[in-house]
Amino acid sequence: MDIYREITPLKNQDVLVVLDSTNNGFDYPIHNHPEYELNLVMGMSGTRIVGDSTERYQDFDLVLLGPYLYHKWDGDQLLQEKGPPYRVITIQFAMDLFGSHLFQKDRFLPIRNLLTDSRRGIKFHGQCLQEAMRLMIGLTEDQGFTNIINFLQLLDLLSHAKEATLLASEGFSPQALRNSTNRIQLAYSYILKHFTNPSLRLEEVSTKLNMSPSAFSHFFRKFAFRSFSQFLIDLRIGHACKLLLDTDDTVSQISAKSGFNNLANFNRLFKKYRDCTPIVYRKRYLEKSAFDWTKQSTPWQFMPKDSRNLAHVNPTEYATRLKHY
Template sequence: MRGPNIEKTLTSKETFIFKDLVGPYFNPKWHFHPEFQISYIVEGKGTRFVGDHVQTFEEGDLTLTGPNLPHLWRSDETYFERDSKLLTRGLVIYFDHELLSRSLLEKEEFYKINKLVENAARGIEFHGKTRSKIKDMLLGIASKNGFERIIKLLEIIDLLANSQDYSLLSSPSYTNVFKGDDVEKMRMVYDYAMTNFKTKISLEEISSMLNMTTTSFCRYFKPRANKTFSRFVNEIRIGHARKLLLQDNFNISQISYECGFLTLSNFNRQFKSITKMSPHEYRKLFLNIKTSIS
């Protein structure tokens, strides 16, 4: 059985590659590969999927994903519009998992790097000053050659390993169970959800698109996403709500309907379930942070 969801990014003669990716939108394909991946978003906004984690992203987003951890940076719908002049840019490094061999990681000097490798299996998002430092280092690595490039990569890995400004993404219980043509089916699910989350999502329609009954689709989706389809859609909706709450264009009731919720009470309930705070508390918290920074 073919496995189009597995992408090989390195040749047998390469330890790592650096890419400065510029385009109308980010790769819309849900995929995984055997290499580690460091990703820095220079330009672009959307929703990031890593394992079973769903979260919005914007400029400055910095992550490290481990080998065979499924991921997708899905640009906002405005990037896919026919007359869109928007561009995305990402700085990406793919490096061979054998660069950090098990025998090497067992050495005392590699304790922190070993911890980084373990955490990368769930995906790591970095915050604070780590972001700007890594951006400069990524931009500088393009001009290096030979072993000097390896040294620069190890410096990047060391900086990430020593950073305290990070959070883990996918849950501890997440396991990659993708196989065969799963990636194409899940791509259809993600495309449908991202296109329609502002309106009523039809379980019957998405099931029909995959030639499944609603019952078989629900059984299919849950082990692959580590959550129910309704939870998955709500996380996308709440992610969009987070963006809108940081703006002054809408009140909370308007945001509720803009994100696809039919009632304000359900919006408040789902928002608190996912973020552990109410929409009002979320807006107040980040407005206070914005005020303190300025």
């Protein structure tokens, strides 16, 4: 399956770019890019895809996306054709923006943690969404250096949000657990390294931590909010979803590469947790990724993976209102 790469308008000299569009449609494929993205949809309802998460959104939607995380928003066709005006504001900034010595200071730790979590996609709602919406609308107007201050204020707001939900599963975007307890960090890192091994057992991990299986089971549930076996299933199903989208491997091959000891068990668990078979899951995403990249409104904005050797350049114009800060 082709996952298109978006060529974003971000330039080396930019801190961020803000794209602001009204009634501009959602005619683009499932795609990714190396930049972080904060996307706000106002006045529209539809379906949102982030990694292996597919959800309905209603009226307002705010999501922070980490680098290379697959995503796409659809808008309800009837609302696009006959509904009131709708607006989408998108903020994009580079992976290395917060890599300087200044941003390694303790005051920026919540923002760095926010960006780490964004690799699974984060949905914000409630009062946080309302406050973030006000700041993002303000960023569509050029106010000089004030925009940079407001951008940092926006990230600080999101980094302390209680009204937030992670979207993609751990297995789709595996990463080390951010937790102050070193022991659970070690357990999580070991599981991430070995979860594709079908023989991985709770007893093996507990031995690495010098704990009895019973003590480790209670300890793990306390921090992971689910049993070890459930956590392992979630990891493996998420990883299988990524392989279904990233590769042309057969379902049998993906089952083996995801740590399942037999195909029947994989199919049963996949259907239980994704409400469809692996084949249907892949087919649905293929339908969502259908896109004639030669006819896009902004030339060279979305590139299929087999075009990597073409001598393309960044778009000179974008179909939306664009601000560089």
